[in-house]
Amino acid sequence: MNKAYLDNILDNSVHFSEHSCAWKIILPMLLVDKFVLDTSDAKLAKLGLQRSDSDVLASLFFNNNLLSPTQLYEAMLFSSGGMTKVLKRLEMKGLISRIPSADDRRSLLVKLEEKGEKLIRSVLLELAEYQSKLLGILDEEEKRVIEKAFKKLAYALLVDEA
Known part of the structure; x- marks a missing residue:
């Protein structure tokens, strides 16, 4: 995901009104989780795991x-x-x-x-x-x-x- 797209999502989370704070925390957390797991999976695959x-x-x-x-x-x-x-x-x-x-x-x-x-x-x-x-x-x-x-x-x- 491009940083500009992430900023657009986070900056426009007002569509979720009282839930925008949760969205601004969870979305970056999900992106970090996905990136870390994908990178870890690639490292494991190199070891046959x-x-x-x-x-x-x-x-x-x-x-x-x-x-x-x-x-x-x-x-x-x-x-x-x-x-x-x-x-x-x-x-x-x-x-x-x-x-x-x-x-x-x-x-x-x-x-x-x-x-x-x-x-x-x-x-x-x-x-x-x-x-x-x-x-x-x-x-x-x-x-x-x-x-x-x-x-x-x-x-x-x-x-x-x-």
Whole structure:
């Protein structure tokens, strides 16, 4: 999208009267989200990964490298309706393994293998470097305010099952 078109949309959001403030926040947020995800997907594709693959690996990485399929699904940022397919793909690449649960031998846990841990560490580092450059135009106070606001919005969307 050209900057002039974005300005036209934002400047003419008076058509939404009392909702124009929300529009002026959500639209740029959506554009940033789309740009970041598209760029991240392209970086992942170069490594032979899909977003669902990296989400499984990252979820395992940040949760002690071992989760049941149910826990894994709950820990994932993006939902994956084809979890079995994703797990099979990652297992074939040697990035994860399925091991019997100590609690219930009939169920299998998903374990992040060393190869998968090394890969997701490098992926996360590359994405973090890219995202840091993107956020480089903001000063520290702007970053702090945005972080706090988006965290508050994200928590409001999550269902607390505690």
